[in-house]
Amino acid sequence: VTRRGRIRDYGIVIGLGTPGKCNAITDVEGVRVGHVTLSKGEGALVPGKGPVRTGVTAILPYGGSPGSTGLSCGFFVLNGNGSFTGLDFIKEFGLLESPILLTNTFSVGTVYDAVISWMLNLDKDMGTRGEDGLPVVGECDDGYLNDIRGRHVTSAHVLEALQGASVGTVPEGSVGAGTGMTSFQFKSGVGTSSRVLPSEYGKFTVGVLVNSNCGKREQLRINGQHVGPKLRENMTARPAEGSICVVIASDAPLSPLQCERLSKRAALGLARAGCQANHTSGDFVICFSTTRGIDKAARRQKDLLINTFPEVADVCMDALFTATADAAEEAVLNALFAADTTTGRDGNKVIGLPIEVVTALVRS
Amino acid sequence: VTRRGRIRDYGIVIGLGTPGKCNAITDVEGVRVGHVTLSKGEGALVPGKGPVRTGVTAILPYGGSPGSTGLSCGFFVLNGNGSFTGLDFIKEFGLLESPILLTNTFSVGTVYDAVISWMLNLDKDMGTRGEDGLPVVGECDDGYLNDIRGRHVTSAHVLEALQGASVGTVPEGSVGAGTGMTSFQFKSGVGTSSRVLPSEYGKFTVGVLVNSNCGKREQLRINGQHVGPKLRENMTARPAEGSICVVIASDAPLSPLQCERLSKRAALGLARAGCQANHTSGDFVICFSTTRGIDKAARRQKDLLINTFPEVADVCMDALFTATADAAEEAVLNALFAADTTTGRDGNKVIGLPIEVVTALVRS
Amino acid sequence: VTRRGRIRDYGIVIGLGTPGKCNAITDVEGVRVGHVTLSKGEGALVPGKGPVRTGVTAILPYGGSPGSTGLSCGFFVLNGNGSFTGLDFIKEFGLLESPILLTNTFSVGTVYDAVISWMLNLDKDMGTRGEDGLPVVGECDDGYLNDIRGRHVTSAHVLEALQGASVGTVPEGSVGAGTGMTSFQFKSGVGTSSRVLPSEYGKFTVGVLVNSNCGKREQLRINGQHVGPKLRENMTARPAEGSICVVIASDAPLSPLQCERLSKRAALGLARAGCQANHTSGDFVICFSTTRGIDKAARRQKDLLINTFPEVADVCMDALFTATADAAEEAVLNALFAADTTTGRDGNKVIGLPIEVVTALVRS
Amino acid sequence: VTRRGRIRDYGIVIGLGTPGKCNAITDVEGVRVGHVTLSKGEGALVPGKGPVRTGVTAILPYGGSPGSTGLSCGFFVLNGNGSFTGLDFIKEFGLLESPILLTNTFSVGTVYDAVISWMLNLDKDMGTRGEDGLPVVGECDDGYLNDIRGRHVTSAHVLEALQGASVGTVPEGSVGAGTGMTSFQFKSGVGTSSRVLPSEYGKFTVGVLVNSNCGKREQLRINGQHVGPKLRENMTARPAEGSICVVIASDAPLSPLQCERLSKRAALGLARAGCQANHTSGDFVICFSTTRGIDKAARRQKDLLINTFPEVADVCMDALFTATADAAEEAVLNALFAADTTTGRDGNKVIGLPIEVVTALVRS
Secondary structure (H helix, E strand, C coil): CHHHHHHHHHCCEEEEEECCCCCCCCHHHCCCCEEEEEEECCCCCCCECCEEEEEEEEEEEECCCCCCCEEEEEEEEEEEECCCCCHHHHHHCCCCCCEEEEEHHHHHHHHHHHHHHHHHHHHCCCCCCCCCCCCCEEEEEECCCHHHCCCCCCCHHHHHHHHHHHHCCCEEEHHHHHHCCCEEEECEEEEEEEECCHHHCCCCCCEEEEEEEECCHHHHEEECCCCCCCCCCCCCCCCCCCCCEEEEEEEECCCHHHHHHHHHHHHHHHHCCEEEEEECCCCEEEEEEEEEEHHHHHHHCCCCCCCEEEECCCCHHHHHHHHHHHHHHHHHHHHHHCCCEEECCCHHHEECCCCHHHHHHHCC | CCCCCCHHHHCCCCCCCEEECCCHHHCCCCCEEEEEEEEECCCCECCCCECCEEEEEEEECCCCCCCCCCEEEEEEEEECCECCCCCHHHHHCCCCCEEEEEHHHHHHHHHHHHHHHHHHCCCCCCCCCCCCCCCCEEEECCCCCCCCHHHCCHHHHHHHHCCCCCCCCCEEEECCHHHCCEECCCCCCCCEEEEEEHHHCCCCEEEEEEEECCCCHHHHHEECCCCCHHCCCCCCCCCCCCCCEEEHHHCCCCHHHHHHHHHHHHHHHHHHHCCCCCCCCEEEEEEEEEEEEHHHHHHHHHCCCCEEEEEECCHHHHHHHHHHHHHHHHHHHHHHHCCCCCCCCHEEEECCCCCCHHHHHHHH | CCCCCCCCHCCCCCCCCCCCCCHHHHCCCEEEEEEEEEEEEECCCCCCCEEEEEEEEEEECCCCCCCEEEEEEEEEEEECCEEEHHHHHHHHHCCCCEEEEEEEEEHHHHHHHHHHHHHHHHHHCCCCCCCCCCEEEECCCCCCCCCHHHCCHHHHHHHHHHHHCCCCCCEEEEEHHHHHCEEECCCCEEEEEEEECCCCCCCCCEEEEEEECCCCCHHHCCEEEEHHHHCCCCCCCCCCCEEEEEEECCCCCCCCCHHHHHHHHHHHHHHHCCCCCCCCCCEEEEEEEEEEEEHHHHCCEEECCCCEEEEECHHHHHHHHHHHHHHHHHHHHHHHHHHHHCEEEHHEEEEECCCCHHHHHHHH | CCCCCCHHHHCCCCCCCCCCCCCCCCCCCCEEEEEEEEECCCCCCCCCCCCCEEEEEECCCCCCCCEEEEEEEEEEEECCCCECCCCCHHHHHHHEEEEEEEEEEHHHHHHHHHHHHHEEEHHCCCCCCCCCCCCEEEEEEECCCCCHCCCCHHHHHHHHHCCCEEEECCCEEEEEEHCCCEEECCCCCCCEEEECHHHHHCCCEEEEEEEEEECCCHCEEEEEEEHHHHHCCCCCCCCCCEEEEEEECCCCCCCCHHHHHHHHHHHHHHCCCCCCCCCCCCEEEEEEEEEEEEHHHHCCCCCCCCCEEEEEEEEHHHHHHHHHHHHHHHHHHHHHHHHCCEEEEHEEEEEEEEHHHHHHHCCC
8 A cells, every 4th residue: 555645745735824744733832643543454334343433533622621611612513413522611611621532422421421431530629529521522433344233332432542642643534533533425534624824913823623424426626626426436335424523723812702713713714624514414614723721729719709711803703714714725635635545344335536637538 | 629649659669669759761970851731622622623632742862962963772572562663773783863752642743754854953963964854753542532633742742852851850740742641541641650770780770660551440550459440430432542652771881682582581570560452552662772883983883893782781681670660650650640630622531540449458 | 307298298299280190200101210329438628539419311212122122212402501412313213222221420421321321231333333313311400419420420320220120100309410509509410200192182291300509599490380480498509500401291193303303302391390491500301201112123124114193183282281391390399308408528418308398388 | 798697507516416496596496596786876986965875685494475475494603703693593493484586795684674665555463563573685786886875765765676676587796786796706695596406306406596796816716726826917906895695596495494404504515615714704594494384373273283294205315415515616606607797886896707718718
């Protein structure tokens, strides 16, 4: 197997903006990503045994402890056929107080519980002091390739993903929660991209990470070219259902309402790649700001009656919107470019995007 | 007719908190209220002629020009059977850039247009510079007493309400938009109340103004006592439909999310007075903060990339919630106490709350 | 300890309507409730050991298999400081395809996972056929009495609650998820109530079940009487934070929008009991209809292009609203009346409502 | 001036589906569209005098009287920087009981009031019987070309648009509310398109009409080709602000939730044309079904406790989504293709899309 490059490596450039150093969500300072990939076994499905094609991905939005800081946060549900825990707290307070975990549909409970364990370990007073502990966990269905009924993600895997999360380059494709993903009836998984705004707009960075599991072959568009209908070979038998989880990070000081606005623009970027939010797809977008938060201790201080928050000015919004949409589109495509052909349970096979064919189509 | 006092004048005290100086929304510094009351004619309805029992009420949220400042704002729609224009802008930006106007259902267009006129007069660049001008107008149906088809509110009336808006005591009952209102099958109209928080919570003031047109007789509760079922006499024939518009002002620096939270608590206060948000009632609550705003010029300044906003701390929220619920409950009751028996079109008569009977019931 | 009656046993009647046979959510045909109560140990908190004062409550909305039917469903989040999984699916499709589970805050993951297990057992194709399996789990914080960090609810407990769920009388107070609840700084827990509409409104039944963990002492109102301020003794030291989960069932064929509307009216009923949705309270209301659903097989049938649904007519809505608000208010009070004084971890003691004192106050 | 064709006339085909007979919203049986175009005067702006470049467009969703029927309806607000009246009623009841009117930002009040007049004329009991009359009016800002401060749309114009509404071909471009619109810094206006589903999905028709006033030149994409950056000539000086109003009609029996779902997919179609929902854009999408409604008389009938509604099955949803997204994309492009260069107030000139240049770019 030859190494698969990112879409930009093939001279296909999404939008007009400039990516950050790693062209990844980790270009936003302090954001870390950790994957645990579970892939073992071949052949017929034996629920509980395998084959296993799944994993967990952790996005840590802060350098420090999640027990100490809440970050400004908002979200947009493009299609609600899925589960993304913790959103009601975010809607009420505009704060993210949990890492964001991505996994398969049936492992949400395990992952949720493991995040509680992780939080309890960081904060010895949690639970005796008052309410706390509302993990943010999103899911996609990898049951076409994975023994999803077997729920092979364990608490230990979650802790490993959280503890191993790092800055810098983010592995893409069939890794972490992306291990069993399919998009446009091609193998897909995790993808990421970023943009840095020009100095007149504060040089803010926007990073996007997707776990992409959505789309029918005929819907695929690459840099706007509607190539899907020309790529009818090797389509998976399974109805091309799925979900997509999108995580946006920025060092612009976004208010909760602004986070929600960026989340909607990510959906517009997805649309340009052909995502249509099909009926059975759970399409969730969440956005947080690393520079507009509040220390939990400050939240509980009794004699501090007024806090002060920065908020990015209106003049930057269009540039932030473009950055978000472009990075979201590129992240979906990076996931496709990165993911190689995978055979999973019952010999179900999902082919990787035929990069040469596709790049030729796009350039023609 | 003897003068009708406010509920507190009869020794009935809602909640444990302390009202402001006027026990009115105008206790929040800078907030002004203006009424224009239209009442003329008797007898059979002649659409376009009368009898007229309607009006318009203006709440100006700022001392200065609405062309220059947007105030933090949020809302809650308890029951959407009505029209309250301008809410989508508020939801998107969390800003109130218009005065709030209340009137009858069929006069919304006229009032909307008159507010545009008023804005255009204040801001000579409005319209040539870019988008602007999204008036906030709420309505209640006064068609049981008023020739509502006649649409007797004119642009001049709206300007008069805006220009005549003042601080200090707010006339209640059958005034302004409240002229034709009915609640619990008693005459009702505008009511107001306020609370000042203790110094440990910053001495913030919360003021509430309602235009109350909701509730069936049997639903009425006064200071928690379910007196409605004991007051079956002189009920209006018309199904007790209607609406209620609730305006909350505070000098606490509330974020848009916090404004929405206070709006929900006002609904809880209404519930304690017996409001149930009946099927055909349009029940809208809007809340703004006078101390957390942004100058429009600042919004358009190109080299200011980050604004800074104050935000009241969590420690104050429960006190703000209690203040809001209590003031909303008292405002509904003040509207009933203030409004005298009114006969309108076709001899339709709505009796005023029989204060002596009611206070005796409550004290028993 | 003498047996504690329900509020109605003491001659205190909430509202004007008529309860169903059991005055419980189970009066709605087909609805079953199961509790597993975990109470063991005394003395100092040893996380992982105890003392344990927690549990799980299951509401099964259908007689048959949840694998086969989705029921019309809607919800209202009064205050989002909590977790209630599965709501996004309900918002998108207006369907409830899971039982509703209630437990403590830190056990959500375990319970979620256990419901998946239960679903997988009922539906052997789930997971290989396509997406499915989005459990609905709500939580309240019982950490003042319970070793919440110990997460003592196991998968077996959840299955026991689901399998043991039954029709008929519903145990109230310190049972199931209510074991460690506190409301108004009194011991509280599960409460339920129901109403049957008059025949002119179709004799529909509305049932409400709450797990009540909210309110400060001074906020308590019993049948509208603001008794809380007169009951200052034996208040728990802990800030009166918490949450309330409210489940509404009806055999009226409610559309998803109508379910959401009923959910808002439950909040109004809570308000009349003094619930104010304090800052740190997670207040969620969910409503489903047992007579407006769709078979999953029908949803997947390829040649059936149009389904047909019943929907209760507008003429019934006010009666349904009153029934919901009244039953919600009574359910909160029943929880207080049922729950006896409880001592939990670290000797933390929450007294039961002093029924005699309270009933005397209400009658005076 | 040569006649400008529609995009399809130039061999550029959006998506894979089949348009209806007129490739217009009027392909949905019973839907009618009426335009009144106001264009007079040249030269310097004299507010109140002109030049006038504005108008009003009416979409009548039913053949019969709006006084008699409510149609299933839902919406999506992509960016709330605008006014679209009547949405709260639609959210509460899922019903459209008004025609949909589009006009300029400052004429909303006049148009609202004119719709009330029109309704009152159709229904002589409206106003005396109970609440009613909540017009649906959307706006875009045409102040760059039009004397928007002059508010030249009159009540008579609105009635003319309503009464003149017709089936069949829909004039596009600089007509009706589209008269003063600008998109991507090209002249734009009204555009429309439709799709008919294959027979396996019931041959349902989806029609979309847009009033398009959004986008920066560099954002324009035509059939996915990012041509905007290559078309830098003749850009308007004004910041490319605006709005877009999107109306979706279908003869599929859509529930309110399904209408909302289609509305979101229209936004995805807009995205493919380059719409990014810029900061100052008010982007509203509304969708109604002509075959799932309820007669108002039925709504008020006291002895009919249960209604029955059809609802299109899940199996059709993806086809409906694709149809909606494709028709929305094509409608935006049709508006551009149809609208010719226009010079308005103060000599402000907005050039029409240079069709030959653009088609050459797209084909290359």
